Every structure is written in C-alpha cells, then in structure tokens.
Amino acid sequence: MGSxxxxxxxxxxxxxxxxxxxxxxxxxxxxxxxxxxxxxSVTKHFGATLALDxxxxxxxxxxxxxxxxxxxxxxxxxxxxxxxxxxxxxGTIAVDGRPIRLASPHDAIMxxxxxxxxxxxxxxxxxxxxxxxxxxxPVRRLLGVLPVVDRRRMRAAARAQLARLDFAPDPDLxxxxxxxxxxxxxxxxxxxxxxxxxILDEPTAALEHREIERLFAALARMKQDGTAIIYVSHRxxxxxxxxxxxxxxxxxxxxxxxxxxxxxxxxLVHAMTGRDEDRDExxxxxxxxxxxxxxxxxxxxxxxxxxxxxxxxxxLGAGAERTLRRFFGLAGRAGTVTVxxxxxxxxxxxxxxxxxxxxxxxxxxxxxVMGRSVRDNIxxxxxxxxxxxxxxxxxxxxRIVARLMDLLDxxxxxxxxxxxxxxxxxxxxxxxAKWLAREVAVLLLDEPTQGVDVAAKAQIHRLxxxxxxxxxxxxxxxxxxxxxxxxxxxxxxxxxxxITARMDRAEGLDExxxxxxxxx
Amino acid sequence: xxLAQRSYRSMLVGQAPALTLLxxxxxxxxxxxxFLSPLNLTNILVQSSIMAVIAMGMTFVIVGGxxxxxxxxxxxxxxxxxxxxxxxxxxxxxxxxxxxxxALVGLANGLVIAWLGVNxxxxxxxxMVLVRGLVFLITxxxxxxxxxxxxxxxxxxxxxxxxIHYLVWVPAVLLVVLSWILHMTPFGRRVFATxxxxxxxxLSGIAVNRVIAATYVWCGALAGVAGVMLAARxxxxxxxxxxFYELTAIAAVVLGGAALQGxxxxxxxxxxxxxxxxxxxxxxxxxxxxxxxxxVAVGAVIIAAAAADRLRSRAKN
Numbered sequence: 001m002g003s004x005x006x007x008x009x010x011x012x013x014x015x016x017x018x019x020x021x022x023x024x025x026x027x028x029x030x031x032x033x034x035x036x037x038x039x040x041s042v043t044k045h046f047g048a049t050l051a052l053d054x055x056x057x058x059x060x061x062x063x064x065x066x067x068x069x070x071x072x073x074x075x076x077x078x079x080x081x082x083x084x085x086x087x088x089x090x091g092t093i094a095v096d097g098r099p100i101r102l103a104s105p106h107d108a109i110m111x112x113x114x115x116x117x118x119x120x121x122x123x124x125x126x127x128x129x130x131x132x133x134x135x136x137x138p139v140r141r142l143l144g145v146l147p148v149v150d151r152r153r154m155r156a157a158a159r160a161q162l163a164r165l166d167f168a169p170d171p172d173l174x175x176x177x178x179x180x181x182x183x184x185x186x187x188x189x190x191x192x193x194x195x196x197x198x199i200l201d202e203p204t205a206a207l208e209h210r211e212i213e214r215l216f217a218a219l220a221r222m223k224q225d226g227t228a229i230i231y232v233s234h235r236x237x238x239x240x241x242x243x244x245x246x247x248x249x250x251x252x253x254x255x256x257x258x259x260x261x262x263x264x265x266x267x268l269v270h271a272m273t274g275r276d277e278d279r280d281e282x283x284x285x286x287x288x289x290x291x292x293x294x295x296x297x298x299x300x301x302x303x304x305x306x307x308x309x310x311x312x313x314x315x316l317g318a319g320a321e322r323t324l325r326r327f328f329g330l331a332g333r334a335g336t337v338t339v340x341x342x343x344x345x346x347x348x349x350x351x352x353x354x355x356x357x358x359x360x361x362x363x364x365x366x367x368x369v370m371g372r373s374v375r376d377n378i379x380x381x382x383x384x385x386x387x388x389x390x391x392x393x394x395x396x397x398x399r400i401v402a403r404l405m406d407l408l409d410x411x412x413x414x415x416x417x418x419x420x421x422x423x424x425x426x427x428x429x430x431x432x433a434k435w436l437a438r439e440v441a442v443l444l445l446d447e448p449t450q451g452v453d454v455a456a457k458a459q460i461h462r463l464x465x466x467x468x469x470x471x472x473x474x475x476x477x478x479x480x481x482x483x484x485x486x487x488x489x490x491x492x493x494x495x496x497x498x499i500t501a502r503m504d505r506a507e508g509l510d511e512x513x514x515x516x517x518x519x520x
Numbered sequence: 521x522x523l524a525q526r527s528y529r530s531m532l533v534g535q536a537p538a539l540t541l542l543x544x545x546x547x548x549x550x551x552x553x554x555f556l557s558p559l560n561l562t563n564i565l566v567q568s569s570i571m572a573v574i575a576m577g578m579t580f581v582i583v584g585g586x587x588x589x590x591x592x593x594x595x596x597x598x599x600x601x602x603x604x605x606x607x608x609x610x611x612x613x614x615x616x617x618x619x620x621x622x623a624l625v626g627l628a629n630g631l632v633i634a635w636l637g638v639n640x641x642x643x644x645x646x647x648m649v650l651v652r653g654l655v656f657l658i659t660x661x662x663x664x665x666x667x668x669x670x671x672x673x674x675x676x677x678x679x680x681x682x683x684i685h686y687l688v689w690v691p692a693v694l695l696v697v698l699s700w701i702l703h704m705t706p707f708g709r710r711v712f713a714t715x716x717x718x719x720x721x722x723l724s725g726i727a728v729n730r731v732i733a734a735t736y737v738w739c740g741a742l743a744g745v746a747g748v749m750l751a752a753r754x755x756x757x758x759x760x761x762x763x764f765y766e767l768t769a770i771a772a773v774v775l776g777g778a779a780l781q782g783x784x785x786x787x788x789x790x791x792x793x794x795x796x797x798x799x800x801x802x803x804x805x806x807x808x809x810x811x812x813x814x815x816v817a818v819g820a821v822i823i824a825a826a827a828a829d830r831l832r833s834r835a836k837n
Contacts, residue, residue: 328723353725361723369717371783380713380724383706391704434724 034097036061036228037082037113037197042091044077051077052088053252059197059228059245064219066231066243070272070453073249075232079199082230083115084108095196112196118205120187122175129158129171132190161189164225165218181211185218198222199230204238205451208316208479209515216242234453236265237482248272269454287489291473292327292357292442295336295343299498302327304442304473309464311484312477314494314518320477321362323494324444327475328352328359340441353381358435360428362446362477367431368419374430375401375415381438404433408463425456432463443467445476449483461487485509493517536828537776537792544796548803555806565688568798570595570746570753572691572791574769575776576698577742579790581640582773583702584735585715585782586633589644590625591743592765593651596758598622598747600655603665603757611670618751619744625651626740630733648766655759664757677752687749691791694745699787711735716783771822772797774829797821 038058044051052074059065069075080086082093084102092099095111102108108115122131130137133154140150158171167185175183184203191198200219204212219229219242233239239246246263248256248271256263256271288306300319304310312320325331329348337346339355346352352359358381361367368377379386379397386392401415408429410422419430428448435443445464449457464487468474478484484491491509493501501517503509548555574591581588602618625647632643676686702708713721714731722728746765751757776793778785800821804814 330723348727349723350725350727359723365717366719366723369713369720369783371716371779372712376709376713380709380721380726383709387706391700392706392709 035059035094036096038094038097039078039082039088040092040094042078042081042088042093044081044086044088046077050252052081054091055249055252055254057247057254059230061196061226061228062223063244064223064229064231064242066233066239066246067249068233068236068239068246068268068272069249069255070455073272074252075249076201077252078249079115079201079230079232082108082113082197083199084113109194112194113199114191114195114197115199115201116184116187116191116203118202120180120183122183122187122190124176125174127172127174128162128169128178128186129155131175131186132158132161132171134190158189161192162186164192165189165221167214167218179211180206181208181214184215188218188222192222192227195227197228197230199232201232202234202451203231204233204235210315212238234451235480236268236454239268240265272454288471289340290338291340292475293338295338298335300494301499302475302492304475306441306471306473307468308490309468309474309476309488311488311491312475312494313481313484313491313514314477316479318494318518319497320494321446322497324359324446324475324477327357327442328444353438353440356439356441357444358438358440358442359444360431360435360446360448362450364424364427364431367434368427370420371418373416374405374410374419374422377419377430378404378415378433378437381434385438400437401433404436407436408433409459423453423456425452425460428452428456428460429463432460436467440472442473442475445474445478447478448476449478449480457483481511481514485511485514495519534777537789537796540775541792541796541799544799544803548799548806551803552806555803560802560806562685564795564798564802566685566753567802568791568794569685569687569691570749571765571768571772571798572794573694573742573746573749574765575772575790575794576691576694576787577739578766578769578773579776579778579785579787580698580702580711580735580738580742582770582778582780583715583782583785584711584732585718586732586735587640587644587770587780588626588629588736588739589641589766590629590647590651591739591746591769592762593648593655594622594625594740594743595747595750595762595765596655596760597625597651597658598744599751599754599761600659600664600747600757600759602744602748603669603751604658606670606673607665607668611673614670614673615748618748619741622744622747623737623741626737626743627733629740630736633736634729634732659757659759661759663754663759665751666756669755673752674755677749677755687753690745690749694742695788695791702787707731707734712783714782767822768797768818769794771818771825774825775821777832778829779832780826780829793825 035058040056042052042055055074055078057078067075067078077086081088082102084105084107087103093102094100095113100111102111123134126134138150138153138157139147140153142148155171159168162168162171162185165185165188167182167189169178169182175186178186188198203215207215222229231239231243240263244260246258246268247254248268250272256267287308290303291306292302292304294301300323302310302323312323314320322331326335327337327346329346329352336343338344339357344351344355346355349359369380375397378401382400383392386397398415405413405415410426410429410433419427422430443464448464449460452460464474476484476487488509489505491503491514492499493503493514495518503514554560574595578588578591598618598621601621602614605617606614629644629647632638633640679686681689702711710721710726710731713724713726714728718728747762750761754761772793773785773790774780774793775796776786776789776791778790797818801814801818804817809817
C-alpha cells in the first residue's frame with residue numbers, strides 16, 4: 001500500500017485555499033465514458049432537516065470516487081438514495097444515462113447498484129458458497145422431478161466470482177471460520193456478477209493494514225473490469241491513496257470536488273470542516289510516578305507514568321490489543337500488576353476499576369448499554385459510590401453528569417436520551433465520561449476514534465491530552481499509525497507479543513519507521 | 521412533529537398499560553353492571569394479589585435479561601413446604617421456610633443460568649418440571665395441612681385490615697419496597713444495565729453473573745411469598761397449585777411494557793399488567809363467554825402483548 005507517504009500530516013505541503021469545485025473540460029481518462037450512475041440536483045429533507053441540498057454527483061465505469069464529509073454531512077443520505085433506501089424530494093438518478101426510479105433496495109440491486117454496508121448481511125452458519133448464492137440458489141431436478149440445490153454449480157460459481165478478487169478459499173467453508181476482512185471479500189464477490197456500481201461504506205473501519213492492502217487490490221481488479229466504485233471513508237489517507245476522484249460534502253452541499261493528485265489530506269480536512277486541521281502542539285510530557293507496571297518479567301512488559309500517553313502499535317494479533325485487555329482483567333489468567341506502587345492481581349474488570357483503571361473498548365456497543373440513557377451510562381461504574389442510605393443520590397449524580405457533558409461537549413445536552421441515539425463521536429465521549437466520573441488514574445483506549453469524524457476526533461485527542469496533563473496515564477492501541485503519532489508521547493511497537501521498538505516524541509515520532517517496526 | 525408533540529406522544533405510549541386497563545374497565549362496566557359491584561371489585565383485587573407478587577419477581581428477571589418459567593411450581597413448593605413446617609413449628613417458621621424454599625429454587629436457576637451459561641428458557645423449563653415433581657414426591661400428591669394450620673394463618677387468608685384483605689396488603693407493601701430496590705438502589709440500576717447490555721455492563725465493572733443470579737433469587741423468593749399467600753387462601757398447601765402462573769406473570773410483565781430482551785421495565789406497570797390479565801378474565805366471565813373461548817382470548821392477548829413489545833422496539837430503532 002502506498003499510502004504512507006500521503007498519511008495525515010507529513011510529506012505534502014497543504015495548499016492554503018480549499019481546492020475549487022471541479023469544472024468541466026478536464027481531459028482525464030474517466031471523462032471518456034459516460035457516468036455509470038449519476039445523481040442530478042438531488043435534494044432530501046428529513047422533517048425540518050435539510051440532509052442534501054441540490055447535490056450533483058456521478059461515478060463513471062472503472063473509477064473509484066471517494067465521498068468524504070463529517071458525520072451528518074449527507075454522505076449516508078446520498079449513498080442511501082443511490083441504494084434505493086431513501087427517495088429524493090427533488091432531482092433525478094440515472095443509470096447509464098437513463099433516468100430511473102429507485103423505489104426500494106431491490107430496485108437498486110436490479111439496476112446494478114450494490115451497497116456493502118459496515119455490518120455485512122451474511123449468514124455466519126452457512127458456507128461461503130451458500131452465502132454467495134443465497135436468494136438465487138441454483139436448482140437441479142433429482143430423477144427429473146424433485147428439486148434439490150445444485151451444490152456443484154453453486155460451488156463453481158462461488159469459486160469463479162471469488163477468483164475475480166484473487167481470493168481462493170474453500171467455498172464449502174462455513175462463513176464463521178473467516179475473519180471479518182475475508183467475509184467482506186465474500187460480500188463483495190457475491191455482489192460482483194451484476195454489479196455496475198459498488199458502494200463501500202467505511203470498508204476499512206474494522207481492518208488492519210495487511211487486510212486493507214488486500215481489499216485495495218481487490219478494488220483495483222474491479223476497477224480494471226470496469227466497475228464503478230463509491231468509497232465512503234473517514235480515513236482520509238486512504239482516500240488520497242486510492243481515489244480517482246473525491247467529493248467532499250459539508251452540511252448537505254458539495255464543498256469541494258477534485259481529481260487524483262489535486263488534493264491532499266489537509267485540503268480534505270479544510271473542505272470538510274471549513275477550517276484547517278487541528279494540530280495542537282503537544283507539550284512534552286512531564287512524567288510523574290509510575291502508575292501502572294507489570295510486576296512479572298515478560299516480553300511485553302509495560303511501565304506507564306502519570307502524565308504520559310503511551311501508544312501500542314502492531315498488526316492484528318501482535319498483542320497491542322491484548323496488552324490493554326490484560327490490564328483490564330480480560331485476558332484470562334491474571335498476571336501481577338503494580339498499580340500506583342501496590343501489587344494487584346487483575347482478574348476481571350471490576351478489579352481493574354477498583355484499582356483506578358478504566359477502559360474504552362474497541363467496539364462502542366461494549367462501552368455502552370445502548371438502550372439506557374446517557375446519564376445511566378455515565379454513572380454506571382460509579383453507582384456504588386453514589387449510594388446514600390442504600391439509594392442512589394440522584395442530585396449528586398445529575399451534577400456529575402451535567403458537569404461532564406459540558407466538559408466533554410457531549411451533544412445534544414440531553415442526559416435522558418438513550419446512548420444509541422447519539423453520533424459515534426458523542427458516544428465515544430460518553431464512554432470517556434464514564435471513567436472521568438469514576439476518577440480513574442489510568443485510561444486504556446482501544447481504537448478511541450474509530451468511525452468518528454474529524455472534529456470529534458480532534459476533541460477526543462484533546463480530552464485525552466488533558467487527562468494526561470492532569471496526571472493521568474493513558475495507554476492507547478490504534479491501527480491508524482498517524483493517530484498514534486499525533487497523540488502519544490511514546491509509542492511501543494509490538495510484534496508477536498513482544499515489544500520490538502520504542503519511540504519517543506523527543507526523538508521524533510515517525511510513521512514510516514513505526515510502520516517498519518511493526519512489520520507492516 | 522414538534523418536540524412537545526413528540527414527548528406528549530411518548531408519554532401516551534408510556535402509559536399504554538394504564539390506558540388499556542382503563543378502557544377494559546370502562547368497557548366492561550358499560551356492558552354489565554355487575555362489574556362495579558363491591559364484591560366483584562374485591563374479588564379482582566384478591567385474585568390479582570398473588571399474581572402481582574409473582575409478576576414483580578418476574579420483572580426483576582426480565583429486566584435483567586432473563587426469563588423464569590418455574591414460578592408456578594415454585595409457588596406450589598413453597599405453599600406445601602411452608603404448610604408442613606407451619607404444622608410442625610408454627611406460623612413464623614412456616615412462612616420463612618416457604619419463602620426460603622422459593623429463594624433456593626431461584627438460586628439454583630440463577631447459578632445454572634449465570635455461571636454455566638445455560639439458556640434461561642431451557643433451565644427454568646427444567647426446574648418447572650423438576651420442582652413440580654419434587655412437590656408431588658414430598659406431599660404424595662395430597663394437600664398439606666388441611667387440619668392443624670395455625671388459626672392466625674387461616675385468618676390471614678381471608679381476613680381484612682381497614683376493609684381490605686390482608687392478601688392485598690402484601691403486594692401493596694412489596695410494591696413500594698421492591699420499587700425502591702429496582703428503581704433507586706445501585707443494585708437495581710445494575711440489573712437494568714446488565715439486561716440492556718451484558719458485556720458493556722461487565723466492562724463497566726459490574727459483577728454481571730452475581731446480578732443475574734440475584735434476580736432469580738428475588739424471583740424465586742417472591743414466588744415463595746406468593747405460594748404462602750396461596751396456601752393461606754386455600755387453607756392448605758396444594759401440590760397442584762400455581763399451574764400456568766408463569767405464563768400469566770410473563771404476559772403481565774410484557775403487557776406492563778417491559779422489554780423481553782431485557783433492560784427495560786417498570787415494577788408498578790407490571791402490576792397494572794396483572795390487573796389487565798385478571799380484569800380480562802373477570803369480564804369474560806361476567807359476560808358469560810364460554811370458558812374455552814376464554815382460553816383462546818387469553819392466549820391471543822399474550823401474543824398481542826409480545827407483538828406490541830416487538831413493535832415498540834422497532835419503532836425505537
């Protein structure tokens with residue numbers, strides 16, 4: 001993957017102006033063919049909210065067209081209109097130049113528009129081949145009458161389609177034997193045979209480096225075959241590396257559009273937010289006492305001081321995530337850990353929390369009880385402390401919640417709203433608020449900004465730095481190395497459960513070296 | 521739709537159980553004048569009282585994300601064992617033994633479900649049959665304590681305080697105490713969190729297994745209370761008592777707006793759910809509806825309640 005050079009903040013000089021909206025007449029390759037799918041002057045309201053305002057957008061065969069924007073900018077709405085989920089209030093959709101009415105997702109699929117959502121719609125207990133044939137099972141007649149599934153034909157078809165993505169698993173394998181990345185390839189392959197336009201919504205959110213490369217290779221193959229691809233992503237470095245064209249949405253309008261080579265990450269951020277990328281200068285850490293350390297001698301032993309943000313970098317399975325889980329009592333057998341000088345065995349989360357450690361898990365549904373209110377979620381780890389005469393002190397709880405919702409700028413300021421109703425960035429802030437309410441000394445963060453928009457990401461980074469500045473210690477795992485470089489004082493590279501390199505901000509943190517150190 | 525309209529509507533949806541009960545009562549009262557007679561109303565209260573105690577325990581379990589089919593058998597066990605103890609060792613010992621027997625069944629359910637991770641439906645289906653078998657083994661199939669039950673106990677089963685049956689006072693007092701526990705204490709909030717998202721609750725430091733087991737102990741103990749009340753009312757421990765109580769109780773809790781997937785429910789609304797079930801049966805009786813048809817109607821109401829539960833959660837997403 002050639003994205004390292006284009007990663008976030010380094011290498012390229014940011015242009016001072018947002019790049020201008022595209023005008024006609026450029027002689028790019030893509031111009032030669034007519035759009036596979038186009039949306040013209042599309043407007044969409046949801047109640048009083050204007051989600052899309054006169055948006056014109058197209059994608060031509062053999063092109064990857066990236067769609068970026070902050071949460072709520074209108075990306076999902078546009079993608080859902082193309083996928084037949086929503087109908088536009090005004091404007092037209094055309095496939096191969098012919099206007100078409102997409103009244104349902106079924107219509108869109110029939111028109112060759114296939115969306116691969118973040119949550120794959122596959123059946124884990126069926127085989128790869130069955131999953132791919134589902135809805136259109138090949139049938140043969142036993143003894144000329146009895147219908148049975150033609151397994152041989154099904155297998156052959158599956159194999160042929162998977163081969164187009166350079167992926168050759170045994171088609172009889174049950175789907176739940178595959179990892180997420182491979183399942184995603186199955187979902188894409190399933191869509192291939194009648195696909196004119198492939199829409200990928202945050203396809204790399206759950207992938208690690210090597211898997212992303214594989215996905216990109218598969219997309220390159222599809223491009224060659226003439227498939228049009230819309231690529232929705234928060235990871236701007238990927239967009240720069242991958243997209244032939246990029247359209248930026250802001251507040252339901254097109255804020256910018258440009259061709260490959262004419263934009264970089266800073267341009268995108270500027271167009272998305274209307275201001276330049278936040279690049280807070282991080283004050284060098286003044287490390288305090290050791291807050292958290294392994295007492296045993298081990299190849300992945302950690303020492304974390306107060307005031308310090310330490311990053312863990314590694315490929316999937318290298319042990320970065322496992323290290324976090326270990327300190328939160330989730331790694332099976334408990335080792336001995338020194339917390340603020342006292343030796344403790346941490347065998348379950350409750351013990352970790354009692355020792356002053358909080359964790360923000362990689363999946364938000366693990367961090368939040370989605371059906372319960374923001375208020376209940378924030379107070380969840382602190383319930384025992386809030387009890388007075390057996391009952392919860394409501395007023396004290398409300399004060400804590402109000403203070404933290406202000407401090408973390410959790411929107412909307414509605415403590416009674418169920419956590420599920422909040423945006424990803426705000427949900428992540430609620431999880432942080434849980435631990436701030438509990439006044440933990442150490443935070444373990446697993447992918448703290450995954451699926452979070454640029455503005456919320458910057459806010460979360462600032463909150464984490466503030467927490468460290470007040471003497472807390474933070475251990476972060478993130479697969480996005482640019483995030484670690486931005487956020488951490490020290491980054492530890494892990495390989496197969498061992499720490500193989502240590503880099504400090506003082507000596508300069510560098511993505512390329514980090515990338516090499518983790519073996520990517 | 522404005523915010524005010526929306527909150528007005530969500531308030532209406534929130535009070536759907538009470539409104540349903542109101543409509544049911546008004547309709548029945550219009551159709552027959554016997555419904556509002558003091559005798560009939562007292563009858564409804566007494567009939568509801570035992571079921572209300574069971575439904576409150578069931579609310580704990582369902583809010584915690586579980587399910588308990590064994591409450592009917594447990595009530596029979598508590599009634600019989602309690603009556604036996606009472607004959608031998610007096611009133612207080614009998615009551616305590618009955619409740620303890622219920623709590624013990626609940627503890628067994630809780631241990632198997634929380635720590636072994638067996639599906640609650642299967643576990644409590646098993647205990648439902650198993651406990652009923654135990655009751656017959658212990659009693660030999662005959663009622664316990666026809667003679668020899670303390671006079672005070674028999675008086676408790678039919679007597680009144682301030683014009684209201686003792687049997688009705690029990691759930692009234694329990695409702696206050698249990699509402700406090702479920703809705704105001706840390707334990708109660710932990711039950712909600714565990715039912716709403718077990719993993720998230722665990723990662724927030726909640727001992728989810730202990731919380732889940734505790735909900736079954738509460739449910740069992742309350743089934744025990746109900747069993748003792750039933751013995752007082754029948755003036756004996758009946759080994760066949762309490763059949764189908766589990767279904768009525770679950771239906772009542774769901775009618776009261778609790779979510780079957782856990783994390784949602786209100787204690788007093790479950791009691792309203794009980795009243796809906798009892799008033800429905802009562803009104804069908806008063807209107808001389810054929811008893812076979814009554815069963816059909818009650819079954820339909822249970823399915824309707826579960827369907828409403830699905831519709832509610834779909835509307836939310």
